[in-house]
Ligand code: ADP
């Protein structure tokens with residue numbers, strides 16, 4: 117086989133990219149100003165301050181070392197494949213450098229007698245100790261070793277380390293190094309001054325504490341993380357102030373509708389519900405927009421709280437809009453809330469993507485004319501061309517299912533411009549069963565008010581969770597049968613198959629068929645995401661009315677579905693689900709007074725993470741505890757999705773590990789905004805420097 121021609125070779129000196137192209141590439145990394153470059157800090161370091169004797173280098177298996185020697189031989193071999201083999205010698209012995217990609221000119225560059233400094237991992241190969249594709253440079257006997265660690269920077273495609281280093285060194289001579297934080301503040305917080313911290317991170321002296329450097333616990337790193345977190349906190353507080361400066365329709369009236377509604381409710385609000393209702397009520401009376409997150413575990417009764425907030429908007433003469441992430445859930449809200457409100461004379465409209473064109477036009481007409489007082493729907497509310505006549509309140513259910521942009525889009529759709537008046541933003545209420553860990557609440561969600569329902573309605577018995585090996589399916593079917601004979605309804609959740617929706621559907625259909633056969637005297641229903649909305653609706657209705665004993669379902673029932681008579685849940689291949697998903701699914705039972713059971717079928721052997729998850733499910737029903745463990749297992753980035761976690765905005769600080777710094781930064785931000793606006797300006801200019809997209813809240 118002929119050797120392929122190779123144009124790109126690993127040579128010591130990469131060519132510097134052309135200036136304009138390079139600027140584009142830097143811009144891609146967000147590096148536009150000299151200060152941006154100065155704040156582009158190394159990912160890690162390489163130690164080129166020492167050389168190891170070749171004889172000892174061989175014992176450093178797997179770690180990168182630097183050696184120096186004179187080329188003893190340099191030749192191209194053709195077997196087993198074309199490669200360049202260079203042997204270098206020092207006083208202690210020899211070492212082979214092997215290049216599989218190389219330029220012909222390298223044989224000249226590395227001619228016998230040349231002195232070479234090479235860095236790489238040493239392995240024991242056929243030729244004794246060897247380095248494959250080491251980084252190397254040609255040196256003289258008196259070429260000094262660098263006296264600082266060599267930084268390795270985050271680099272984009274086509275940007276070499278050498279180019280970045282040069283650009284950064286160059287930028288360092290141009291920037292204004294003044295410290296943005298007053299000395300007294302630095303002293304109180306025990307923070308290193310800015311300039312020495314940055315300089316140390318770009319070129320750490322050889323005696324630096326390397327562990328602290330790589331763990332980012334070094335005082336220089338602490339200073340950078342603090343500065344970054346402070347900038348984040350300052351900009352969040354600003355966003356909050358900007359929101360407060362916007363007008364919202366004040367919704368002062370809790371009148372007839374509210375009291376009539378409370379009277380018709382078949383239950384009394386729990387103390388926790390009463391408390392959050394009061395919090396929301398007070399917010400809605402203000403003439404600036406509420407932005408409140410209502411957290412409550414699955415089944416804690418968030419819907420009725422949302423309905424009361426909507427009643428206040430309607431009582432005050434405005435429209436209330438409720439958006440849910442799935443058709444099933446929107447449909448359920450529609451049914452339930454319309455059943456509560458329509459008898460009280462409220463006009464309710466319904467808008468989802470699956471409506472017929474005619475129905476959509478009708479719904480839009482009602483919404484735009486202001487005839488519809490309460491509007492319930494899915495994403496269609498933001499996707500469809502529809503304007504709200506008098507929006508006062510928007511409610512987003514299961515908010516973690518929506519992206520930031522979608523929530524903003526709904527709110528901005530609600531911007532109302534009355535002739536001759538300043539536009540107003542509607543109040544916003546977000547609901548979620550996924551509790552937000554404290555650090556996240558302080559960072560990304562710093563602009564939110566939070567209300568918590570920390571109590572379940574009375575009379576619930578906690579769900580008992582059991583783990584059962586998948587091969588004991590027969591026993592499970594027997595249990596399902598027994599439950600149905602006691603008039604208890606059952607959910608049977610089919611396994612999640614992430615790679616293929618088609619396969620997931622297939623499994624659901626197969627499971628349905630198998631259960632129909634195994635349980636001939638029961639009525640077994642099927643619901644999945646690919647069904648037409650009308651079909652889905654019908655299946656759900658039959659189940660709600662108790663006409664179906666067993667409902668085979670995909671994860672479409674994961675969020676929000678509320679059928680209190682269902683008290684047994686079977687989840688197949690539970691090991692494939694995430695913790696919060698399992699908790700959401702399990703939350704579909706235990707909604708009535710009957711003791712409920714959740715059977716988690718698993719396929720053994722279980723991996724350590726899956727084992728941990730299932731164990732957590734068996735041990736606790738507490739959503740906050742589950743969220744805490746979920747966070748432990750997954751880390752905050754994944755926990756809420758990178759976009760929501762706020763980590764995406766941070767380059768140096770880690771929300772979990774640097775919690776104490778987050779708290780400090782938050783307090784300092786508050787203090788500076790109150791007492792020292794000049795410092796705020798300086799600091800934001802340095803760290804944000806006009807990057808508006810740093811923060812899109
Ligand atoms: P989630 O918080 O998960 O959205 P829901 O709002 O769906 O919970 O409420 C769960 C169930 O509890 C519903 O059937 C609801 O009617 C009922 N519920 C809500 N509040 C109370 C209460 N104070 N007393 C009794 N039942 C309640």
Ligand code: MG
Pocket residue numbers: 418419513676
């Ligand atoms: Mg709900």
